[in-house]
Amino acid sequence: MSYKLLSEPIRKYIRSQGWEALRPIQAASISKILSTDHNYILASRTASGKTEAAFLPILSKTNFNEKGVQVLYISPLIALINDQVRRVEDLCKNLEIDVTKWHGEANRTLKKNLIKNPNGIVLITPESIEAMFVNAPYNITNLFGNLKFVIIDEIHSFLGVDRGLQLMSLLFRIQRKANKKFRIIGLSATIGDENYIHAKKLTGDVENTKVLLDRTKKPTIAKFKFYESESKELPLELLKDLYIETKENKALVFPNSRARTEEVAVKLHKISDRINGHKNYFSHHSSVDKEIRESVEFFAKNNQRDNFCISATSTLELGIDIGTVDKIIQIDSTYSVASLVQRIGRSGRKEGEKSVVCIYATEKWSLLQSLACWNLYKKDFLEPINTAIKPYDLLLHQLLSIVKQYSGIQTKDLIHELSENPVFEHISTEDIETLLHYSIEEDFLERIRTELILGLAGEKIVNSRDFYSVFSTDPDFKVIHSGRKVGQIPFSPQIQVNENLLLAAKIWKIKDIDHKAGIIEVIPAKDGKAPSFFGGTGGIHEEVRKEMLRILKSKDDYKELNQECKNILNELRFEFKNFDIRNFEADRPLITKEHQIILYTFSGTKINRSVSFLLAVSGYDVILNDNNSSIEIRTDSFAKAISDIKKNYEALDSHLEEKLIENDTLLSFSKWGIYLPMNYKIEIVKERYFDFKTAIAFINNMKIIKY
DNA sequence: GACCTGCTGCGGGCTG
Numbered sequence: 001m002s003y004k005l006l007s008e009p010i011r012k013y014i015r016s017q018g019w020e021a022l023r024p025i026q027a028a029s030i031s032k033i034l035s036t037d038h039n040y041i042l043a044s045r046t047a048s049g050k051t052e053a054a055f056l057p058i059l060s061k062t063n064f065n066e067k068g069v070q071v072l073y074i075s076p077l078i079a080l081i082n083d084q085v086r087r088v089e090d091l092c093k094n095l096e097i098d099v100t101k102w103h104g105e106a107n108r109t110l111k112k113n114l115i116k117n118p119n120g121i122v123l124i125t126p127e128s129i130e131a132m133f134v135n136a137p138y139n140i141t142n143l144f145g146n147l148k149f150v151i152i153d154e155i156h157s158f159l160g161v162d163r164g165l166q167l168m169s170l171l172f173r174i175q176r177k178a179n180k181k182f183r184i185i186g187l188s189a190t191i192g193d194e195n196y197i198h199a200k201k202l203t204g205d206v207e208n209t210k211v212l213l214d215r216t217k218k219p220t221i222a223k224f225k226f227y228e229s230e231s232k233e234l235p236l237e238l239l240k241d242l243y244i245e246t247k248e249n250k251a252l253v254f255p256n257s258r259a260r261t262e263e264v265a266v267k268l269h270k271i272s273d274r275i276n277g278h279k280n281y282f283s284h285h286s287s288v289d290k291e292i293r294e295s296v297e298f299f300a301k302n303n304q305r306d307n308f309c310i311s312a313t314s315t316l317e318l319g320i321d322i323g324t325v326d327k328i329i330q331i332d333s334t335y336s337v338a339s340l341v342q343r344i345g346r347s348g349r350k351e352g353e354k355s356v357v358c359i360y361a362t363e364k365w366s367l368l369q370s371l372a373c374w375n376l377y378k379k380d381f382l383e384p385i386n387t388a389i390k391p392y393d394l395l396l397h398q399l400l401s402i403v404k405q406y407s408g409i410q411t412k413d414l415i416h417e418l419s420e421n422p423v424f425e426h427i428s429t430e431d432i433e434t435l436l437h438y439s440i441e442e443d444f445l446e447r448i449r450t451e452l453i454l455g456l457a458g459e460k461i462v463n464s465r466d467f468y469s470v471f472s473t474d475p476d477f478k479v480i481h482s483g484r485k486v487g488q489i490p491f492s493p494q495i496q497v498n499e500n501l502l503l504a505a506k507i508w509k510i511k512d513i514d515h516k517a518g519i520i521e522v523i524p525a526k527d528g529k530a531p532s533f534f535g536g537t538g539g540i541h542e543e544v545r546k547e548m549l550r551i552l553k554s555k556d557d558y559k560e561l562n563q564e565c566k567n568i569l570n571e572l573r574f575e576f577k578n579f580d581i582r583n584f585e586a587d588r589p590l591i592t593k594e595h596q597i598i599l600y601t602f603s604g605t606k607i608n609r610s611v612s613f614l615l616a617v618s619g620y621d622v623i624l625n626d627n628n629s630s631i632e633i634r635t636d637s638f639a640k641a642i643s644d645i646k647k648n649y650e651a652l653d654s655h656l657e658e659k660l661i662e663n664d665t666l667l668s669f670s671k672w673g674i675y676l677p678m679n680y681k682i683e684i685v686k687e688r689y690f691d692f693k694t695a696i697a698f699i700n701n702m703k704i705i706k707y
Numbered sequence: 708g709a710c711c712t713g714c715t716g717c718g719g720g721c722t723g
Binding site for chain 2: 163
């Protein structure tokens, strides 16, 4: 049915592919996109043909003889653009439609050609759009003035994060400059029912955006194993078992950190060498050189026969095409259910195959958390997304970007443009004016009669290469072996001459460190320990913690657990046996010792963080262990501690101000927040780093259970 | 107890 709606060249393409039938999401999107004017969110699992579901009807409907770029495809990753460009070119092969990559590593001559003759399809990143607004705003109208469709790939990766707000703002600004509406199609595999509203908001037109959903799920087989880890390194018994699990498979291993990713790749390779197994052990994460990573992806995608094992961080979580994988290994719990979904989705991609996952735990609480994530996975739970309501940091960033775009703008026009932008719909005009005045005081902006231009301090910020993105990264040291780059790592005190490090699945000895140039020279070595990398703070959602408590207090038996796991779970259950917990929302165990109490909150990271902060500013010695969600407080009276928390919550803003004056660590989540006036700094820290409202509600609602 | 993401314009030197 849908097939008949397509234009003849597209039908010809479909026939030439030898497809038996259109996939459900494709059939649905073809008829809807062709017969309505709505925006759509296409949600269906990995490898279900979403790219074609978007492009087939769009190519069929669009007249590419018109001047200007007709279709803009936006991706969160360069690697994904490089993957998708081949598929899109293949689709366009007989249609005489130009396809152009536009990102920081794309060919400049081809970009120039596009500017001379704007047409066809462009694949781009949000940062490249930002850069175009700042450096060549005339190209926005020149290229995108006649745009018909925007496709946003992996749209879930933009939801609830600053980068998504930036993209939302940029889409509005293109729309405004083009003075013409284009349709938006978002693609995603992992998006919960509660979260569609956030995807709709991103389009700027909630009313007019519909969701097309294919809920079909692959059956998943899971098994759990337990090997207690006594040091930082993985137990040998675990590695031996892991070797047996993976040796005759195409396997992906997710060990959660870059250091462990290297440890797994090197040690499995060693075991395999000893008994003449295959040699295809790789590591894949942000510190491994890009070319090496690409060759690993190429190997996985293009070899049918050989088995392999790639040890990876979340770099292999998104849609980069690595072909079919038989088995997923997760070492210790993922930090979210969403992440578990993405990882499991990478196995059994062929029709009719099952997904297979093997989860190892090295610590009892990690086992409990893994099991909680798995239970929630089976229930189709995904963490709800929080979109910032008042993103003052992005407001400042976009304010500077817009002033540069117009190279001088009337104050009232600037206020108008900002207050019309749906990203800032909850920020008042008074707030925008306050920020404008502050920006003039700080010399970010300069007033010339009624017009605003960039001030000296503003020029310095906007004219930096670092301006285009809303996230920050640490400077890296290049790791070089005889002139060839192996990767790049953040500097840490353990990095010393003659020390060893693991990188790109190989062991290296450090021969020389050039601190000024940021270069580490290495030679191959026989033995070594993993480099340690620095990291920030993450967050576990309260639903995962509640599920952990529920498992702990239930008598449920899980067939996915091996005997060792069952024993460990029983040990944990025994520890909490005497706490009479009936209401999983409110009842929380409390252990009282001499001058010290331990509260198990079984709540989310942000709530734990907020409670601990209020205790600390009340003068208590507090240790937050977010690993088992416990808060240790030095005190004899918990009741007194609770009343102090409530008392100090009333003076929260001044406590936060005090900490923010000390240093900016509380603000490290926001790249542009450091330039804000104090009251807005406090606002964004309260909204995004903590969650005091929920924390206080939690405290008020909590019923302490002792034994 | 983390992990990940992206990037201009200009000029100089080199290659074909």
